[in-house]
Amino acid sequence: MAMLLNFGSYENPTGDEDPGFARFKRVYPRKEAWLDARREWRKLRPDAHMQELIMQALEWQMQQASWQEDGGKWIPRADKWIRGGRWLDEPPAEQPAKLDWFAECREMHGGACGLSQQVHHTRKILDAGRQAK
Numbered sequence: 001m002a003m004l005l006n007f008g009s010y011e012n013p014t015g016d017e018d019p020g021f022a023r024f025k026r027v028y029p030r031k032e033a034w035l036d037a038r039r040e041w042r043k044l045r046p047d048a049h050m051q052e053l054i055m056q057a058l059e060w061q062m063q064q065a066s067w068q069e070d071g072g073k074w075i076p077r078a079d080k081w082i083r084g085g086r087w088l089d090e091p092p093a094e095q096p097a098k099l100d101w102f103a104e105c106r107e108m109h110g111g112a113c114g115l116s117q118q119v120h121h122t123r124k125i126l127d128a129g130r131q132a133k
């Protein structure tokens, strides 16, 4: 059991302390190959600006049909995503309507729902319930 404990928690499965990587791990939807991903992250050593670019890229990439289909099986492994510099991909010219929820979240919650549409919608429903009382 001690070995399992050393391996970290669910939130921090590799026992990694780098807050930038921890944030990436929280957001990145394919929860696999974290040790390889961390190795790539350390090689990359993204500064704060690059980390922002990474998060912004994930915002739209997570809305892509290919990432939503088939239980996310077309989502690249995180290590490959980092190694491939996939945050440099260009978003599709036409922003899908699905992105609207994130703009709405920025307005309503200051983006506090992270990148989770589900969290945002839950918060919206709770807010609406509170206002109705």
Ligand SMILES: [Zn+2]
Pocket: 104, 105, 106, 108, 109, 111, 112, 113, 119, 120, 121, 123
């Ligand atoms: Zn929100």
